[in-house]
Amino acid sequence: MYCVNPIFFLFFPPLLSVTRMHNAASVSASLGSVGLLRLVGVSWSWTLAAGLGVYLGTRSWKYFYIAARTAKRDLNGLYVLLRVKLALWRYMRSGSNIPSIFAQTVKRHPNKPALIYEATGETWTYTQLDEISNAVAHWARGQGWVSGDVVALFLESRPLHVALWLGLAKVGVEAALINFSLRCDPLLHCIGVSESRAIVFGAELADAMLEVNSSISQSMVRFCTGDLSAERLAALGAQPLDPLLATASRHPPSPCVPPKGMNDRLFYIYTSGTTGLPKAAIVVHSRYYRIAAFGYFAFRMHPDDVIYDCLPLYHSAGNIIGVGQCLIHGLTVVVKRKFSASRFWEDCIKHNCTVVQYIGEICRYLLSQPVRPSEKGHKVRLAVGNGLRPSVWEAFTERFGVGQIGEFYGATECNCSIANMDGKVGACGFNSRILPNVYPIRLVKVNEDTMELIRDSRGLCVPCRPGEPGLLVGRINQKDPLRRFDGYANQDATKKKIVHNVFRKNDTAYLSGDVLVMDELGYMYFRDRSGDTFRWRGENVSTTEVEGILSNVLDQTDVAVYGVAVPGVEGKAGMAAIADATGKFDCGGFLQKIQRLLPSYARPVFLRISPQVDTTGTFKIQKTRLQREGFDPRLTTDQIFFLNGRAGRYEPVDEELYCSIVEGRLSL
Numbered sequence: 263m264y265c266v267n268p269i270f271f272l273f274f275p276p277l278l279s280v281t282r283m284h285n286a287a288s289v290s291a292s293l294g295s296v297g298l299l300r301l302v303g304v305s306w307s308w309t310l311a312a313g314l315g316v317y318l319g320t321r322s323w324k325y326f327y328i329a330a331r332t333a334k335r336d337l338n339g340l341y342v343l344l345r346v347k348l349a350l351w352r353y354m355r356s357g358s359n360i361p362s363i364f365a366q367t368v369k370r371h372p373n374k375p376a377l378i379y380e381a382t383g384e385t386w387t388y389t390q391l392d393e394i395s396n397a398v399a400h401w402a403r404g405q406g407w408v409s410g411d412v413v414a415l416f417l418e419s420r421p422l423h424v425a426l427w428l429g430l431a432k433v434g435v436e437a438a439l440i441n442f443s444l445r446c447d448p449l450l451h452c453i454g455v456s457e458s459r460a461i462v463f464g465a466e467l468a469d470a471m472l473e474v475n476s477s478i479s480q481s482m483v484r485f486c487t488g489d490l491s492a493e494r495l496a497a498l499g500a501q502p503l504d505p506l507l508a509t510a511s512r513h514p515p516s517p518c519v520p521p522k523g524m525n526d527r528l529f530y531i532y533t534s535g536t537t538g539l540p541k542a543a544i545v546v547h548s549r550y551y552r553i554a555a556f557g558y559f560a561f562r563m564h565p566d567d568v569i570y571d572c573l574p575l576y577h578s579a580g581n582i583i584g585v586g587q588c589l590i591h592g593l594t595v596v597v598k599r600k601f602s603a604s605r606f607w608e609d610c611i612k613h614n615c616t617v618v619q620y621i622g623e624i625c626r627y628l629l630s631q632p633v634r635p636s637e638k639g640h641k642v643r644l645a646v647g648n649g650l651r652p653s654v655w656e657a658f659t660e661r662f663g664v665g666q667i668g669e670f671y672g673a674t675e676c677n678c679s680i681a682n683m684d685g686k687v688g689a690c691g692f693n694s695r696i697l698p699n700v701y702p703i704r705l706v707k708v709n710e711d712t713m714e715l716i717r718d719s720r721g722l723c724v725p726c727r728p729g730e731p732g733l734l735v736g737r738i739n740q741k742d743p744l745r746r747f748d749g750y751a752n753q754d755a756t757k758k759k760i761v762h763n764v765f766r767k768n769d770t771a772y773l774s775g776d777v778l779v780m781d782e783l784g785y786m787y788f789r790d791r792s793g794d795t796f797r798w799r800g801e802n803v804s805t806t807e808v809e810g811i812l813s814n815v816l817d818q819t820d821v822a823v824y825g826v827a828v829p830g831v832e833g834k835a836g837m838a839a840i841a842d843a844t845g846k847f848d849c850g851g852f853l854q855k856i857q858r859l860l861p862s863y864a865r866p867v868f869l870r871i872s873p874q875v876d877t878t879g880t881f882k883i884q885k886t887r888l889q890r891e892g893f894d895p896r897l898t899t900d901q902i903f904f905l906n907g908r909a910g911r912y913e914p915v916d917e918e919l920y921c922s923i924v925e926g927r928l929s930l
């Protein structure tokens with residue numbers, strides 16, 4: 263037991279002094295408050311227990327080695343956590359909500375640009391954004407909508423999108439932010455599950471509305487923003503919104519009754535599950551605050567930063583990580599209607615952007631652009647997002663001269679977010695090895711084929727050791743707003759994401775559905791979307807790794823790698839869908855290059871050359887359809903090739919070759 267004390271004292275004096283150094287004012291101002299003391303007290307007792315656990319569990323030199331390598335990172339993480347907790351706790355106590363936090367931001371700098379719309383150059387100052395959202399609030403109240411009603415928003419990204427949901431929130435009405443790329447059935451599904459009383463759509467989406475017009479309930483009121491002819495408005499049974507907003511009062515509305523607090527619903531965001539139709543995830547005010555504030559503090563943003571937000575506003579990355587910095591922290595946000603790889607750096611220069619957002623494949627699209635002088639002439643120092651592949655990480659920072667990558671991991675609806683705060687290449691975040699219980703996330707063992715948790719003899723989950731891939735889970739504690747899980751509008755969907763008896767008996771935890779790996783220092787790496795490895799010739803093939811290598815070989819074109827079943831053959835054969843619009847794909851040259859870079863089991867057995875590879879609205883490559891179609895040449899007009907190992911070349915797959923493979927006459 264005597265070894266406890268040295269560790270305890272080693273760790274804590276620096277903790278307090280660093281916290282103070284970082285933010286003397288806020289810590290000393292609040293040290294008097296019982297809340298923070300309690301909070302720190304809790305962390306201490308956890309920490310003591312946890313530190314002891316690791317210390318006794320490992321050889322001491324290793325403990326000190328890890329502590330020395332990670333202390334700075336961990337203290338910074340703890341500082342960010344405390345900072346956000348403290349602010350949230352204060353907002354809770356004062357009965358704030360997102361509109362009232364925004365009102366304070368407006369007061370701080372009424373005339374600073376809040377939102378800039380890149381398409382038109384239109385700039386809204388904080389006062390303007392406030393007044394337009396007030397007009398929205400008065401209009402909404404005039405419609406008879408009250409606290410708790412839901413209104414669907416279906417329009418492309420533009421500042422009015424923000425004014426609409428913010429204005430609705432001012433009178434307690436919750437917006438359902440609908441993906442503007444949806445059409446027909448998925449669109450109807452999203453409108454339906456939101457149980458909206460009304461829908462506001464953009465004139466640019468009138469055609470999509472017309473397709474579903476007759477299936478939408480007649481009682482749903484429709485408003486259109488933008489220019490649309492009187493006949494088309496009549497065909498949709500819609501009223502023009504803009505004149506109504508222009509004549510509405512711009513003064514602050516009276517508070518809504520009952521008032522909305524940090525734990526109440528703000529809006530709904532739809533998350534595209536790996537299976538099935540999109541689910542509406544509930545975003546409460548505290549969650550909005552928490553996600554935005556984590557981004558702000560973890561990546562050390564500054565009120566003078568200008569953010570380039572080219573991500574859709576129906577999604578949490580664009581609307582919370584991006585726009586949230588405007589509403590809460592007073593940063594100017596440039597809203598781009600649609601991502602454009604060729605305009606990206608020029609836009610950043612034009613608006614003096616210092617922070618850009620990315621998601622999924624965006625960085626690779628930028629790398630595939632021809633070199634332009636503008637790509638180094640910008641002032642961008644930080645790129646924030648998720649899904650940056652390790653294979654392009656350094657190429658991206660070096661070529662474009664972006665100093666810091668703020669890679670994070672976290673779903674809209676989960677509380678198990680992690681962030682890479684110190685620029686460790688390839689990592690999407692970390693958890694402290696020394697004080698693992700301060701942040702109750704864990705990697706637990708899982709059967710990666712079925713995604714079922716593996717449990718020990720007591721029925722609890724088995725934590726992973728460094729290097730072992732595991733499912734990320736986050737402990738749920740409904741009392742602590744940082745650890746809340748607000749679930750989905752749909753109760754069944756909520757249940758599927760919650761498990762019991764994870765860390766200890768009778769606890770509950772959120773299942774992220776993603777498999778990560780932690781290294782010895784606690785850095786976490788995204789392994790793969792669930793099920794994104796396949797076995798071939800007794801080896802595990804990681805689709806992301808192969809995609810990264812193929813894409814590098816092919817000048818960053820889109821590549822999707824997946825496994826396809828071949829009758830009578832064990833495992834899955836690798837198949838790569840490659841985007842090539844020229845129609846002259848050089849199989850021979852390609853094979854030569856990959857033979858040097860990939861072991862034989864990882865080389866794609868089949869190639870599918872498509873004019874383009876489907877991506878999702880968030881720039882992730884979609885594979886379900888590709889996987890279903892496999893290598894059957896009758897199902898597609900794309901060219902399909904087969905790697906004939908004996909002949910050492912790729913050969914076109916026609917019906918005859920297809921049949922001989924399926925019937926086992928040709929061995930792979």
Ligand SMILES: *[C@@H]1O[C@H](CO)[C@@H](O)[C@H](O)[C@H]1NC(C)=O
Nearest residue numbers: 475476479480496497498499
């Ligand atoms: C669209 O729906 C509205 C409201 O239900 C209705 O008034 C209108 O006639 C419909 N338009 C068409 C073309 O069916």
Ligand SMILES: *[C@@H]1O[C@H](CO)[C@@H](O)[C@H](O)[C@H]1NC(C)=O
Nearest residue numbers: 375568611612613614615641
């Ligand atoms: C960008 O910064 C430069 C130099 O600091 C300044 O002259 C210019 O007006 C700024 N542009 C915008 C759009 O703020």
Ligand SMILES: *[C@@H]1O[C@H](CO)[C@@H](O)[C@H](O)[C@H]1NC(C)=O
Nearest residue numbers: 677736737738739745746747
């Ligand atoms: C995630 O949410 C749950 C329940 O709301 C909470 O108990 C858990 O601690 C959270 N995890 C983290 C890492 O915040």
Ligand SMILES: *[C@@H]1O[C@H](CO)[C@@H](O)[C@H](O)[C@H]1NC(C)=O
Nearest residue numbers: 762763765766767768769770
């Ligand atoms: C777990 O819950 C069961 C039933 O509610 C109860 O009997 C048991 O004592 C609880 N165990 C612990 C460790 O809290």
Ligand SMILES: *[C@@H]1O[C@H](CO)[C@@H](O)[C@H](O)[C@H]1NC(C)=O
Nearest residue numbers: 709710711797800801802803
């Ligand atoms: C492949 O993964 C499975 C578990 O998914 C594991 O049991 C096996 O050992 C791995 N094989 C290799 C060669 O890494």
Ligand SMILES: *[C@@H]1O[C@H](CO)[C@@H](O)[C@H](O)[C@H]1NC(C)=O
Nearest residue numbers: 441443444534577878879880
């Ligand atoms: C938006 O809808 C499009 C079209 O269905 C889909 O591909 C995309 O994944 C959706 N985006 C999100 C974030 O759900």
